Amino acid sequence: MHGFANPARFLRLARWLTPLLLVPGLVMALGALAWGFFVVPPDRLMGDTVRILFIHVPAAWLGMAGWSTIAISSVVELVWRHPLAGIAARAAAVPGAVFTAICLATGSIWARPTWGTWWVWDGRLTSFLVLLFLYFGYIALAGAAQRDAAAGSGASRVTAIFGLVGAINIPIINRSVVWWNSLHQPPSITMGKSAIDAAFLYPLLIGALGFSLVFGGVVLMRMRTLLADIQAEARLRRKAMA
């Protein structure tokens, strides 16, 4: 792990890993979307609106995976003071927020014809909206901390603690449909079982994997950008001192 504490080594790896994730990821994600939009048969009750599934579910999964990335990176930053951990957490915030917003928007569009409403304040929808607001807070805090000082400082640690505390929302989102009566249905895919017919399940799983690879590629891209920013800032500071 600490072999990558040297950013030059990480950058060498990230340079060829980024397209390796992005290209197959985009192919799989777009292929699964085309499959879901044009090939899959309509659902027995929902008809053609079931096609929203293929963007809604991967977006929900990555909205939550994004914050899980933030939380795990925050632990590594707080305990092991790994210099790349804070950068990884910050890099995951914006793509995570984008997927969370996509999930909320597609869910709302889907809810109108199926449930008969754009929005309800049930446990699942409310906790997912809270996730989006947590992302906004995290992005604002991380931006302020970056202006304030370099990674590893007190301000960066506050960001990591916020990332960790916010993670409590992830199990709440996951369990919200089980703990409380909600309009959103319970999970379709649980430990080795699926209530989704194979005709829908395969494009869904391929899409989820594809979008995850795209997410990984975007995080690496953003990590490289953040590292370049830090380097440029350090160089400017040295020049100002000279």
Next chain:
Amino acid sequence: MSAIKAKHQRLVLLVIALVALVGAGLLAAWALRNQAAYFYVPSDLVARPPEPGRAVRLGGMVEKGSIRRAADGVTIDFVVGDGKARVPVRFTGITPDLFVEGSGVVAEGRMEGPTFVADNLLAKHDEKYVPREMKDMTASQAKQVVAETK
């Protein structure tokens, strides 16, 4: 103190903080388990009836064969049950696409006597996704396909 020691100290502190955080979260969720429910099920309404006229939500299954359409064409009567209790519901208006017998529904409205008068109906979707072609199969064929996806 060596660097290893400080690292372990941080790890222990973090684990303690995480346990406290998860404990607090679980306690909060437990305390919310009634307040955060989006609707009452029929047995809740029968056991603890709300004051007449108070707006509540009732959720459950539309009983098979219970939907009756009134002569005006837009008023329907049906029964919502949860296996333990049943509540008759009246609603005037356009029903969502997924409102069918044997499927989940959430009705917003109030108790008027023994009847729940709904201002708004929301359809609940279950966790199953099944293609339309299966509707043309015989019941036993469809059951087999559904069983295979489980």
